[in-house]
Amino acid sequence: MNKRCLLTVLLYWLFGASVQASETIEWWQFWTDPGVKPTIQAMVNEFEQANPDIEVKLTDLTWANGHEKIVISFASGKAPDVLELGSDWIAQFAVHGHLAETTADALKDSADFRGWSMATYQGKVYARPWILGTRVLFANRDLLTKAGYEEDFVPADQQEFKEAAFKIGNLGRNIYGWGSNTAEKHRLYKKFLPFFWTTGAQLFTDDDKYCVLSSKKAADALLLYKELHDSCGYVATQRGIEDAFLDGKIGFILSGDWLLKRIELEKREINLVSTLMPGPRFPGRSFLGGEFLAVTEASTHKAAAAKLIEFITSPENQVRFCKASRSANPSSKTAQEDEYFRSNAHLQTFIKQIAMAKHPPVDPNWVEMETAIEEAVEDALFGSGLIAEPLMKARIKIDKLRRR
Amino acid sequence: MNSPKSTALVLALPWGATLILFWLFPLVYSFVMGFTDYRLLVADYQWVGWSNYRELFLDPDFGAALKNTFVFVIGTIPVTTVVALGLALLVSRGFKGRGIFRAGFFLPSVTSMVVIALIFTNLYQRGGYVAMLAELVGLSPPEYGFLYDQGTALYSIMAMDVWMSVGYYMLIFLAGLKAIPDELYEAAEIAGAGKLRQFGTITLPLLRPVALFIVVINSIKSFQVFVEIFVMTKGKFDTATAVYFIYNEGLATHFRFGYASAAAYVLFIIIAVFSAVQFALLRRREALW
Numbered sequence: 296m297n298k299r300c301l302l303t304v305l306l307y308w309l310f311g312a313s314v315q316a317s318e319t320i321e322w323w324q325f326w327t328d329p330g331v332k333p334t335i336q337a338m339v340n341e342f343e344q345a346n347p348d349i350e351v352k353l354t355d356l357t358w359a360n361g362h363e364k365i366v367i368s369f370a371s372g373k374a375p376d377v378l379e380l381g382s383d384w385i386a387q388f389a390v391h392g393h394l395a396e397t398t399a400d401a402l403k404d405s406a407d408f409r410g411w412s413m414a415t416y417q418g419k420v421y422a423r424p425w426i427l428g429t430r431v432l433f434a435n436r437d438l439l440t441k442a443g444y445e446e447d448f449v450p451a452d453q454q455e456f457k458e459a460a461f462k463i464g465n466l467g468r469n470i471y472g473w474g475s476n477t478a479e480k481h482r483l484y485k486k487f488l489p490f491f492w493t494t495g496a497q498l499f500t501d502d503d504k505y506c507v508l509s510s511k512k513a514a515d516a517l518l519l520y521k522e523l524h525d526s527c528g529y530v531a532t533q534r535g536i537e538d539a540f541l542d543g544k545i546g547f548i549l550s551g552d553w554l555l556k557r558i559e560l561e562k563r564e565i566n567l568v569s570t571l572m573p574g575p576r577f578p579g580r581s582f583l584g585g586e587f588l589a590v591t592e593a594s595t596h597k598a599a600a601a602k603l604i605e606f607i608t609s610p611e612n613q614v615r616f617c618k619a620s621r622s623a624n625p626s627s628k629t630a631q632e633d634e635y636f637r638s639n640a641h642l643q644t645f646i647k648q649i650a651m652a653k654h655p656p657v658d659p660n661w662v663e664m665e666t667a668i669e670e671a672v673e674d675a676l677f678g679s680g681l682i683a684e685p686l687m688k689a690r691i692k693i694d695k696l697r698r699r
Numbered sequence: 700m701n702s703p704k705s706t707a708l709v710l711a712l713p714w715g716a717t718l719i720l721f722w723l724f725p726l727v728y729s730f731v732m733g734f735t736d737y738r739l740l741v742a743d744y745q746w747v748g749w750s751n752y753r754e755l756f757l758d759p760d761f762g763a764a765l766k767n768t769f770v771f772v773i774g775t776i777p778v779t780t781v782v783a784l785g786l787a788l789l790v791s792r793g794f795k796g797r798g799i800f801r802a803g804f805f806l807p808s809v810t811s812m813v814v815i816a817l818i819f820t821n822l823y824q825r826g827g828y829v830a831m832l833a834e835l836v837g838l839s840p841p842e843y844g845f846l847y848d849q850g851t852a853l854y855s856i857m858a859m860d861v862w863m864s865v866g867y868y869m870l871i872f873l874a875g876l877k878a879i880p881d882e883l884y885e886a887a888e889i890a891g892a893g894k895l896r897q898f899g900t901i902t903l904p905l906l907r908p909v910a911l912f913i914v915v916i917n918s919i920k921s922f923q924v925f926v927e928i929f930v931m932t933k934g935k936f937d938t939a940t941a942v943y944f945i946y947n948e949g950l951a952t953h954f955r956f957g958y959a960s961a962a963a964y965v966l967f968i969i970i971a972v973f974s975a976v977q978f979a980l981l982r983r984r985e986a987l988w
Contacts, residue, residue, distance in 0.1 A: 363950060366739050366740060366954060367739070369739075369740055370740065387740070388740070391740045393740065477843070477847060478932075478933075478935040478936065480933050480935075530825070530843050530847070662952055663952055663953065673935060673936075677843060677847050677848065677849075677936065678936075
């Protein structure tokens with residue numbers, strides 16, 4: 296009996312072990328939605344089948360504490376091989392040498408992918424663009440009609456947009472022209488920056504030495520934002536604004552593609568218009584962000600990790616993933632040309648806006664800078680009501696941060 | 700090996716190890732860290748001496764956080780203590796259904812702070828029940844809600860904290876009231892003392908140790924206020940407190956563990972001094988009585 300057992304163990308050790316993967320890579324990712332996770336898992340399974348020597352261990356993170364977990368993993372030297380990163384985090388991790396440089400790989404695919412600049416810090420690329428996100432202007436057609444606009448009206452410029460928002464705001468009690476965000480961390484600046492960039496304002500001087508947040512153009516942008524907020528703004532959290540918009544109480548909101556998914560899932564009946572961010576001369580610039588996949592410097596399986604990233608971000612898999620998530624845009628231009636995006640007018644608006652969107656500076660201190668910008672906007676909207684002074688304070692704070 | 704001493708040692712070992720590993724070691728380690736520029740993402744760090752402490756005293760955000768913390772402590776402690784005592788006196792009387800009142804007042808203390816904070820966030824919002832109540836009594840509520848106004852945000856959180864805490868301290872006062880011998884009140888009545896005089900000369904002096912305990916415990920808790928701020932305002936609208944500042948510096952945004960540790964020790968010293976002063980004042984008055 297004992298001899299038989301010994302033989303079984305020996306045979307397993309000799310043959311069973313040989314069919315096991317020789318490399319195990321760990322991938323930390325944020326897609327836990329039951330509608331999306333199976334697609335992630337299916338892609339991983341396909342990758343493993345195509346690469347029998349590589350096993351992928353998936354770990355789910357949440358947006359509530361994922362960043363902290365990643366930071367702690369770096370600090371403790373136990374970082375995974377592959378990380379999904381928000382575009383704002385790349386410089387913060389790259390500056391301390393936690394991400395592997397992938398410049399050569401980036402150049403190989405540079406023509407087909409948008410968003411490389413968000414992953415480039417001091418001339419080196421540290422991550423591969425996976426999916427991109429922007430904000431477009433959504434409008435309620437029924438409210439526009441009630442306000443006296445033609446069936447095919449979309450605001451051609453900033454002035455028309457402002458007038459339409461004011462008109463809708465005057466339609467009556469509980470009807471608002473514009474959805475204005477409350478002091479929500481990491482959200483408010485994404486609403487203000489499209490106005491800021493659209494008016495031609497810049498965060499830094501051309502030589503990148505000083506912050507110019509308190510410029511005349513920046514003040515104009517904040518003034519316009521404040522006018523909308525004060526005159527016809529429905530002030531709530533992003534979720535609250537979207538609720539009210541879908542209930543037919545708001546004329547215009549700036550939102551992402553998750554709103555389309557929500558309308559579809561909740562079977563909301565809204566006469567929806569999506570259009571590009573209106574500028575002084577149509578169209579304007581919007582906020583650009585995205586999800587990136589990076590290999591960590593601590594990884595001992597960099598080649599396998601890069602292989603996984605290449606597989607996940609392939610145009611076909613991007614389309615497949617975007618179809619499953621219904622709230623993401625591919626970074627690959629080939630994927631953007633897929634019938635799925637071409638046949639949907641709202642998705643087309645997002646694809647067009649991405650081409651004209653701008654991302655925040657790739658700076659290790661960006662998260663702190665965005666806080667300074669949000670504080671200035673909050674002060675103008677909810678505090679002192681002033682424009683120039685809060686911007687000046689934020690400018691000083693940002694310059695101080697960059698000198699640190 | 701089987702001696703009572705060694706048995707005691709073995710039994711105390713798990714607790715002792717936990718104390719050393721998870722309490723004493725972090726305490727000493729964070730104190731040392733306060734003199735370094737240690738950041739979570741940076742592998743190496745330097746000894747910077749008192750530099751973190753100097754920076755703290757010049758940091759306007761830390762100054763604002765300390766100011767808010769003191770406003771919170773000074774604003775909530777007296778109100779909580781007085782209301783808790785008042786409720787304890789009320790429910791200590793023999794009346795029908797007092798158990799329901801006791802349970803009702805105590806219930807918020809055993810409810811999750813996050814749940815309470817979320818409920819109050821809704822109550823305080825624009826057009827919420829608190830705004831409606833304010834309008835009913837002729838007051839004009841803040842335009843965007845109580846938590847979106849620098850003049851009301853912190854005070855709204857303080858009011859919620861008082862509402863949440865009074866039940867727990869009421870129960871402690873109630874235990875203190877039960878411990879006062881009835882004979883003292885009977886003797887006072889025979890001597891012709893009225894209810895108010897009995898309260899001033901018997902109840903209050905004999906409740907002083909309980910009050911001291913409540914004030915000190917509540918002060919320490921209030922100096923460490925965090926969850927309410929985190930859930931309700933994220934430190935916005937001038938509501939950031941000292942612990943929120945430490946969290947923000949150490950864990951949320953900057954990951955400056957050295958700097959955050961120094962701030963934590965400043966708060967620790969403030970709490971220690973404040974508690975010592977409270978002990979000294981209340982004990983001295985106790986001696987006078």
